[in-house]
Amino acid sequence: MVSRVIPVEEFDLVIFGGTGDLARRKILPGLFRRFLSGQMPDGARIIGAARSDIDSDGYRQMIREAIAEFGGDEASQTDCIERFLAQLYYIPVDAKGDGGWNELHDLIRFEVINAFYFSVAPSLFGDLAERLHTFNIADDSSRVVVEKPFGRDLATAKALNATLAQHFDEGQIYRIDHYLGKETVQNLMAVRFGNVLFEPLWNNHYVDHIQITVAETVGVGGRGAYYDQSGAMRDMVQNHLMQLLCLIAMEAPSVFDADAVRDEKLKVIRALQAIEPHHIVRGQYGATDSASSYRDDAENPKSHTESFIALRCEIANWRWAGVPFYLRTGKKLKARTSEIAVVFKDLGHSIFPGDEKRHRNILTIQLQPNEGMQLQVTIKEPGPGGMRLIDVPLDMTFADALGPDGDDVPDAYERLIMDVIRGNQTLFMRGDEVEAAWAWTDPLIEGWKARGDVPKVYDQGSAGPENAMTLLGREGRRWREIKE
Structure with a gap:
């Protein structure tokens, strides 16, 4: 190529x-x-x-x-x-x-x-x-x-936007979020709006639920003092995961230009429903024999700041009504990975006798460490002995699919800086997007502070706190395994 x-x-x-x-x-x-x-x-x-x-x-x-x-x-x-x-x-x-x-x-x-x-x-x-x-x-x-950070709450975000607006028009301001520069993130729009295969299925009639996971193996390291004033909600959910959610859930813009795309993302944020307390799980990584705890790293022995958070969200519109979006992110987890999994509904009826296993189509968009996409489909297991069904992946890892030129896929920062020079704001957050995200985030943070909620300690190298499993388990679902 x-x-x-x-x-x-x-x-x-x-x-x-x-x-x-x-x-x-x-x-x-x-x-x-x-x-x-x-x-x-x-x-x-x-x-x-x-x-x-x-x-x-x-x-x-x-x-x-x-x-x-x-x-x-x-x-x-x-x-x-x-x-x-x-x-x-x-x-x-x-x-x-x-x-x-x-x-x-x-x-x-x-x-x-x-x-x-x-x-x-x-x-x-x-x-x-x-x-x-x-x-x-x-x-x-x-x-x-x-x-980033574009403020630490709605009030500071508004103040920051007002400061910039004193000297620059909105069309001159490029709020950079490196996640939006990743090749796979941009391919979300290409897959959805460039293929007749997916868009008709991209709604509550066919999608059971969607999972967005950003897992890190590192702790807060030298950022402990900053991170303890931020936490996973402010540091990751309000910006990175929110943007991934918007790209997955947005309607098709009338044209592919910056404001049309950002208008549709803004509608998603404004349609997010408030989250009930039992749909929020927060955690802190504990100590091991060879590694310090979050509180040690943050140098705050009484810290109630989360290094892990999982949320169950819903979007109040016709396309997504009743479809849960599960978001999770954390530090010191078992593997470094970022992925979006679109889990489609079960077949209404199976014609294959003796096949009691649940088979589901799952579209997985892998952001890191290896960018690519994978579609899980059900086929007959090769060989004699009847119709035995197995699930296999249709894999499109960019480095493989693009051949020798796949290594030349630009890093997120490279792409975004070149977009600045070109004057293309499509992959940059607009001021009203930032403020809308904080308007949704702030009540969640204030809510757990008012209730006195304390993060649960979880083991380093795990998938997070055990009660994060019940976020899906109580509804008969389960998190996808965190693996590279």
């Missing part, structure tokens, strides 16, 4: 927080891979901006080391690395003062696309936006990229 490389226009991309962990691990190595693919024009420039008092040569050396550490196989292409580094510049800036801003103004080319990546704490968004305009660096054609 020959992949089509669509280059972007010439641009200047300024990365505030350009010496930070995200820039070194993801953003710059990702841009290097896009450079190798031919998507970055020779005249494109990447400008790091941060407090560190280094020059452009020092910055290039920092990014050279970052590519060597995080760039994968591409890091061996030393000649290309040097050509890429020649397109990098660095300006020390003071986000809360005047230092470096005149120099940044003089470096920026206003005749090309300008994009500003705020890879910094949200508390600095307002300061950066104000100075970009005070020093006449940004205008109404500029684009600004902001990282």
